[in-house]
Amino acid sequence: MAKDYKRLDDFFQKPTSEPEELKKYYEDLNKGIDPNKLTVTDKVAIFFRNLVSRVEILYKKEKPKTEVVEKPSGLRHKIKVYYRFVVQKFIELFNFEADVDILDNTSVLFQRNKVNRRILFIINAIFILFFGFIGNQRPNYIVIAAFAVLMLIISRTLRKIINEKPRTLLKQQMAMYIGSVYILMASIGVYIKLRWSAGNVVIGDLVQLGNDARITTYITDISISQAGYLLIYFSLIVISLYQDATLLRILFRWVFGFMFIVHILIMYPLYDHAASFQELYDYLFVTNVNITIDIVLRTVTLVVFYIALYSSVSIGQMMNNKRKEEMIKRREMEQDFTAVVGDVFDVISVFNSHTINQNKADVHRVAEMASRLANILGLSSRVCSEIYNYSVIHIDRVTDLSILQYEGKDTLTEKDYGVIREKTVLGSVVIKRLQLNQKSEDIVRMHFEKTVDPNLVEKMKRIQRSQEGQIILLAEIYDILRQERNYKSELKHKRAIDLLQLEFKEYFEPYILDRFLKYQMEFEAFYEKYKYSELGEAE
Structure with missing residues (x-):
């Protein structure tokens, strides 16, 4: 039977075996190896540490200690107060753990839904800007209005689901999935619109025609469409704010499929060269190898980005679970502590009175x-x-x-x-x-x-x-x-x-x-x- 405690004498008894670290230390000494010898990495690390300390000494600006005799000017003081107020409000609006009991999954997801809905409001403005007013086509106000109505419907639906009483975990999860799917599909739709607006032209033909203005417009539209392409990655980052690895894992399957379709149908319309397998092969691997390389690199970049994002979310989720476990233990200890203290105080009262x-x-x-x-x-x-x-x-x-x-x-x-x-x-x-x-x-x-x-x-x-x-x-x-x-x-x-x-x-x-x-x-x-x-x- 293992002992759960040590007697005082146990601390002074000689151990039966030596620690492995001590054995290795003796072996290194016998081989003539200095255990305290610095490696090249150690020396480089010490050099940078000394360099940083010197830079701090040389360039660290110490604020002069001045006694405030009178209050600053009224305007300056008001601006300072207003700035602090705005910063505090901004932090409160986008704080995922403001006044939230982390052990209550419903409250945690409710707060995240509220914050992501505010982020979604800002993203919707960006979507409208890209979808309606940026590109080589004239603004189509009918399309802009239709997209705005769709965003309004999604926003109001999310608001109703999030705030509806009784507030349940199932409702909050439904709002999370609806908001995530919407922002993902909207970002893909914006990119498709921008890329479609840019069109597909052959630069060599425009050069022969001497149409420099058309070349400049085409290059600009392609650059703008790349900015829309980045919105897809941004939407994945917003989705990752939920710190839900399952959500990210499910959605990425669809993202990977959609992006593959976008690459081969929208970015590079391969259907124009797919009359036969041989023609498609020659187009991708003989005459236009750069197109194949670009598609592969974009796909690999997307996968690597997802792996990094998924790892980050998984680590964050694991740390949150650890926090919850520690909080549960702490609250159990607090309850036990309160109960024990209450019992002791009751005994004191009884003993004191009788x-x-x-x-x-x-x-x-x-x-x-x-x-x-x-x-x-x-x-x-x-x-x-x-x-x-x-x-x-x-x-x-x-x-x-x-x-x-x-x-x-x-x-x-x-x-x-x-x-x-x-x-x-x-x-x-x-x-x-x-x-x-x-x-x-x-x-x-x-x-x-x-x-x-x-x-x-x-x-x-x-x-x-x-x-x-x-x-x-x-x-x-x-x-x-x-x-x-x-x-x-x-x-x-x-x-x-x-x-x-x-x-x-x-x-x-x-x-x-x-x-x-x-x-x-x-x-x-x-x-x-x-x-x-x-x-x-x-x-």
């Missing part, structure tokens, strides 16, 4: 005596105040331990978690104070019931042995001796002092007990004052 033989007046009386004893011992006023506050913390602060308002929450914010941590620290202090209170009660009881033995005494002496703890313990034992308990009767001051000297002296440092005994009349006055004050209030 076990302690002290009321509020008794506690404050002990606190006054402990604080005064600390002052007599020469401790600072701050320490005296801390001893007083610590003496009453289990009575005055126990109600601050409630965490009922957090127990019903599924998720805790950083602020909530911080408050619970503070309450936990307070709870640990209260527990220590209750332990000290119980210690004083147990010590008095075992001495009166004659159950004292050396082991028990040593155990009690180890509990909170600090100077502050002994001061409070002495004040509490004196207070218990003066009061009536079910195992003893109320004692006079002199009898209590005698017992402290005879029975309880071994629990305290001599100088602490000596100071208490020297000022015993003052402590008797404290006890009588609070006792009669309490009786007077009772009457």
